[in-house]
Amino acid sequence: MxxxxxxxxxxxxxxxxxxxxxxxxxxxxxxxxxxxxxxxxxxxxxxxxxxxxxxxxxxxxxxxxxxxxxxxxxxxxxxxxxxxxxxxxxxxxxxxxxxxxxxxxxxxxxxxxxxxxxxxxxxxxxxxxxxxxxxxxxxxxxxxxxxxxxxxxxxxxxxxxxxxxxxxxxxxxxxxxxxxxxxxxxxxxxxxxxxxxxxxxxxxxxxxxxxxxxxxxxxxxxxxxxxxxxxxxxxxxxFDAAGYLKLAERHRVTHTMLVPVQYQRLMAHPDFGAHDLSSFRFKFSTSAPFNAALKGDVLARWPGGLIEFYGMTEGGGTCILEAHLHPDKLHTVGRPAEGSDIRLIDEAGKEVARGEAGEVVGHSAGMMVGYHRQPAKTREAEWFDPEGKRFIRTGDVGRFDDDGFLTLFDRKKDMIISGGFNIYPSDLETVLRGHAAVADAAVIGVPSEQWGETPVAFVVQRAGDDTTAEVLLQWVNAQLGKTQRLARLQFIDELPRSAIGKVLKRELRELDAR
Structure with missing residues (x-):
């Protein structure tokens, strides 16, 4: 040896x-x-x-x-x-x-x-x-x-x-x-x-x-x-699709990692079929929702296996979908990886019954030590089972099917994933509320062909203020990083809220889709 x-x-x-x-x-x-x-x-x-x-x-x-x-x-x-x-x-x-x-x-x-x-x-x-x-x-x-x-x-x-x-x-x-x-x-x-x-x-x-x-x-x-x-x-x-395809062919690439929006752009490129990609063994994806139809297109036209990882930077459990081996499970994120203990819990922190939906928590050898210098935030991210085993909370809601494959329904924390990058609506909302024209604000993620998702803001304007939506949009985007900028900003009379005061972002998504 x-x-x-x-x-x-x-x-x-x-x-x-x-x-x-x-x-x-x-x-x-x-x-x-x-x-x-x-x-x-x-x-x-x-x-x-x-x-x-x-x-x-x-x-x-x-x-x-x-x-x-x-x-x-x-x-x-x-x-x-x-x-x-x-x-x-x-x-x-x-x-x-x-x-x-x-x-x-x-x-x-x-x-x-x-x-x-x-x-x-x-x-x-x-x-x-x-x-x-x-x-x-x-x-x-x-x-x-x-x-x-x-x-x-x-x-x-x-x-x-x-x-x-x-x-x-x-x-x-x-x-x-x-x-x-x-x-x-x-x-x-x-x-x-x-x-x-x-x-x-x-x-x-x-x-x-x-x-x-x-x-x-x-x-x-x-x-x-x-x-x-x-x-x-x-x-x-x-990244650019044409340059990527040329490099892949020239170097006889065997492995790659791409986020879903990159797969989308590559598969849509008019010269995709003109490049010799036969050297590929495995292609990986993570970080954002991967549409089942897009996975199917990659499997049909791009040689080599397709692997989707589901997990968090914080670590914990990982689910793996070997899409080329399970073409009937493309709507899922796969099964728990070897050594990963993935469970679902309810709002009270109790494990849900088999077949029910719950928040995804995971344990594995690959877990973060914690958030740097933020022990309170670390504790918020942890869940312990009755035996004291440590898990990392994902904030995502999912359900296992009878074959042990995990389907995700919603991101509990309302995080937006745009071009493979995480965007936290609360960050953008805080910036918006810093403008004198803004009485209240909420940010949601909406589907985007280019980025997978993109942030859109709904703003309650202060009475008597005459700032236009266009001016406010330009102002807030100047305060944000490139990956966080708002695609649109819309004034609204009042944000929809639940009886306990939570903003009902599902209603905002429905409003945006009209």
Whole structure:
């Protein structure tokens, strides 16, 4: 048995150590590629050592954090992996967030260093990251040049000892207004994702094309298994259907992760059938509702298996739909994955009877440590069974069929998923209420051919105010991140509410559909 086979069969291991094993066995094999450069495993391993040593030189220790805010690139990926080798947690941030949101996330993470590119630095602004050092990944003037910051060739870091609970990364779920929620995922959670990858034929000949950003957990659940098993990740900084199809054919791609709206655009592209996609083994999807008809179209016209993951960045249980094996279950999100305990509970926190609908809660080896520095929010996200077993609440309502497949009916928390990104209506409502013209407001998600869902606002205008809906829409969208902007804004005399004062968003959806 090889050193790699011994390591991958352990109950717990460290992904950064697997890179070193691949570098020893096959130093020339490609590990990372983007439009400008390619790193072999030997080159990546050496660069990870230099990055880890540089972080330690700057005083960072295991458990400290850095932040990265940039477009996907091999340099970005190398920094992520190099930080892990030093035991440093990574907070990957969305450049499309507002400057205020980014400032709060950087502060909340306790980031000691910020890695940026020029475009992200312009969004963040000069003061958002405070006094912490900035390192420019792209050779721009956004910070200290990355090459100048690096320790010299041959530098080696001091080895660190990591546990399953050691922080791996901090993924931020939102943060337009109020306090952002940083989801701390441990090394044990990521190792569970890697172990799951063995089922999907990851290996040294894997070529994974990723067009979703590296700050998204959607991307990382495929990125890390590819690297762990010695495959090559091809990074596409910005998705477009024509460019994706060309790269997939050119690189003979075997694996990919796409959100449903990307599948929709690819299947609708007039040249889809002209590209040779016969190299594909598995295509994955997560993060948003995946229409059954679209799944069927992918199965009919795109070679290879289609896998849908249902779960949360916070972790807990996962459901998996192997769509190519169960074409009669495309309306579901599949069955609980091996090692996942998925249950349904009612409003009182009691498990529902078989065949009844309830809120989905899950337990597995892959669960967040908690929300960073927010123990109260962590407790709100947890449910414990009568024996004390810890579960993560999803906020989604579903029901199991007789074959054990889960069908989702509604998102209890009214979260909107647009283009694969989570949008929280309460964030947008708070911004709206900050305008003098707004007496009350509610935001709902409505179907969108382009994005899957898009946010729409209903606003009660203050008496005597003459602000137009168009002016208010422009104002609020200027306060929001790119992925959060409202598609429409409509004035309404009064928001529909229940007897206990809750806004009846179902009625708003019906009103919007008229």
């Amino acid at each position: 090889s050193d790699f086979e011994t390591a991958i069969n352990l109950d717990f291991g460290v992904i950064a150590e697997l890179v070193h094993l691949h570098a020893q066995a096959s130093p020339e094999r490609a590990a990372l590629a983007d439009a400008t450069r390619t790193f072999s495993y030997g080159e990546l391993d050496a660069l990870m050592d230099r990055i880890a040593a540089s972080l330690q030189r700057d005083g960072l220790r295991a458990g400290d954090a850095i932040a990265v805010c940039a477009a996907s690139s091999v340099g970005y990926a190398a920094v992520f992996l190099g930080a892990l080798r030093a035991g440093v947690a990574v907070a990957p941030l969305a450049p499309g967030s507002t400057p205020a949101s980014l400032a709060r996330m950087i502060e909340d993470a306790g980031a000691r260093i910020l890695f940026v590119d020029e475009a992200a630095a312009e969004v963040i602004g000069p003061a958002a990251s405070g006094a912490i050092p900035r390192i420019a990944l792209d050779g721009s003037r956004a910070g200290v040049d990355f090459e100048a910051w690096l320790e010299s060739a041959g530098a080696r870091p001091t080895a660190v000892e990591l546990q399953p609970s050691s922080p791996f990364n901090i993924i931020y779920s939102s943060g337009t207004t109020g306090e952002p929620k940083g989801i701390v995922q441990g090394h044990g959670m990521r190792w569970a994702h890697v172990k799951r990858g063995a089922k999907y034929e990851y290996g040294p000949d894997t070529v994974t094309l990723l067009s979703t950003p590296l700050y998204s957990n959607t991307t990382l659940v495929v990125f890390f298994p590819t690297i762990a098993f010695g495959g090559c990740v091809v990074l596409m900084p910005k």
